């Protein structure tokens with residue numbers, strides 16, 4: 593999912609491209625893509641853009657008649673210029689047609705919202721009045737990058753649960769996603785499983801500095817691109833680098849130099865946590881939840897097999913490999929039959 597840096601750079605790109613253009617047409621191409629029914633989305637037709645901004649991971653297309661279209665791209669959504677303007681564009685959700693000032697009079701420019709994949713969650717919220725006070729933005733926590741060290745510490749410290757999840761919870765601090773959570777925690781040298789309410793003052797200092805530095809570097813990178821990228825394509829220190837050597841970090845926000853360790857992972861159904869044990873967990877490998885549940889099940893099965901097997905043999909886990917997460921790739925080889 594795009595995070596705050598991709599959306600921020602894209603809002604700036606759109607501002608440069610369409611500035612204060614007038615909206616001449618709004619076409620809803622997929623009924624499910626419009627998440628509100630009042631006001632009508634085409635109530636903004638005839639109005640001019642005042643800004644294309646960002647709140648958390650949403651784009652805010654604001655018009656001078658008080659209406660705003662809040663666009664959330666979710667996982668696979670993209671909002672791009674649409675010179676073809678085909679009748680049934682692939683994965684099309686909505687199209688905005690703007691009138692720009694050209695040398696020989698107004699020129700139309702269309703932007704198309706698409707969503708790849710099957711999730712069908714990207715969409716447009718048409719709102720009248722202050723968009724920050726209404727759904728879907730009203731329940732968001734403050735922008736992570738706007739928080740002072742002490743404000744950040746207060747919000748994070750009120751959560752007695754794993755820090756990686758706290759950083760990604762938009763209702764606490766907004767704009768950070770999976771990649772930034774991985775990168776921030778590595779820079780800060782803090783375990784993704786650390787309890788957010790138990791960080792000491794030094795850790796909070798490092799976490800806040802790492803958060804600002806990681807967001808700043810990511811946004812600077814996104815601003816060099818011509819189009820919205822995937823956060824997976826952004827340069828990283830740990831994210832998507834499982835099994836690769838630790839790079840350390842020489843930038844702002846962290847102390848680290850490269851160590852001899854390799855980047856490890858904890859796999860979840862929908863995402864992966866990446867970390868360096870030497871830098872973040874005192875060398876400890878974090879339990880892989882998927883594997884642990886799997887091991888528990890197989891332990892129960894092996895007990896049953898001992899009961900059923902007349903020769904007294906049993907299945908037992910093979911000698912543990914060095915990296916627990918690797919065991920998830922080929923789970924059948926993790927066990928052997930012994931007598």
Ligand SMILES: [Zn+2]
Pocket residue numbers: 838839840850851852853868869870871
């Ligand atoms: Zn390291």
